[in-house]
Amino acid sequence: MNPDQPNSKRESGDDRRVAIALAARQIIVEKGLEGLRTRDIAARVGINIATLHYHVPSKEALVALVAESIRHDFRAQSMRHPREGKSALEQIHLEFDDFRETVRDMPELIIILTELGERARRDSAVAAIVTPLHQFWRNQFVEIYRLGIADGSFRPDLDPEGAALITTGAMSDCWRQSTVSRVDRLELVLAELERAFFRKS
Amino acid sequence: MNPDQPNSKRESGDDRRVAIALAARQIIVEKGLEGLRTRDIAARVGINIATLHYHVPSKEALVALVAESIRHDFRAQSMRHPREGKSALEQIHLEFDDFRETVRDMPELIIILTELGERARRDSAVAAIVTPLHQFWRNQFVEIYRLGIADGSFRPDLDPEGAALITTGAMSDCWRQSTVSRVDRLELVLAELERAFFRKS
DNA sequence: GAATCAATCAATCATTTGATTGAGACAATG
């Protein structure tokens, strides 16, 4: 195909769709899903509204595209550090570090995911993408806690399901809340999670 | 129609505002803040759009009215059970029961609060109401944990701030998530929170 | 009973907004 066509007026369909998704994500961060307008997206990409509709037939499909784009990014981030062969303690610290990294480098990801989660209540197409994402994340903790209980690094009376719900809930909510000192709060939360779940020596 | 209304065509301004807030809340639950339309509210209340604007000048003011209405309800619910003179353990169980009660009897409250929290990021008027609400709730846990550490019912190495963040985060997020088996999940979370924070006997 | 005020409505305005149409540009293919 075309390796690199720097700034040509015409772009391939795939490239356009990526650009559209990116622009849409920026606008969602600024004005929320509620303030997402097809015209604004087209303007930011630098194309006509009709062109936007050529690549993404409807607004519904557009939101689904954004959801898909978010899933892609989360998957990529999740794949960056291999989990195999690591101990439960190593894995959970890896998980914590991953979240710290996301918070630092891609804070919009979580904002958009929250926004999509809101809409998922009414839009099954979005729910079909967002719900598995949450489940996957939570399930990773369930597995880690199971492993950690078995190898003795976590409390023996720990309930993997409950602990995973608490972990993901606390982490995401901690992020959702007040914009100021989010990072400090996250550290408070992660530290207390360790004291709460790790086996006392 | 409203059965308990004495069918009076004309109502006092305060009553109308209450009715408007109530109708708006119902619609927010059904379609989200995003799907909130002044016409729909007016129709549900049974008044003309102009009358709606007579009582609530703008849509912005309307959203603020809903936020205020939510604050009122939360405050009322919070006042129902007195905290004074109770032990830390009694207080936290009271807090858990209060949340169970809210989840059971007024699930919309949490949905709307989440929806408002989303908008608070962009709307300072809403933020001014919603943020203190969250802070108040979290702070109640901070105080309970402080008390509980002092009287020995909680872990001595517990960080009240971190633990409170985890508690409110886990509880609210647990509710936000999948509509199915929310109640079961909440019990998992509450049970695990006890094992995580209570002092081992 | 005239004056005043709160509450209400029908009608309408001015934008906004998602979507469509029909025509043209450009590249690749034969």
Place this chain on the structure above:
DNA sequence: CATTGTCTCAATCAAATGATTGATTGATTC
């Protein structure tokens, strides 16, 4: 070169949406 398929835009539509206007109704006051 002609054809074909991809990509793009100006112009426009129809519906929706927040808000306003001007007038009416009923109660309260003096």
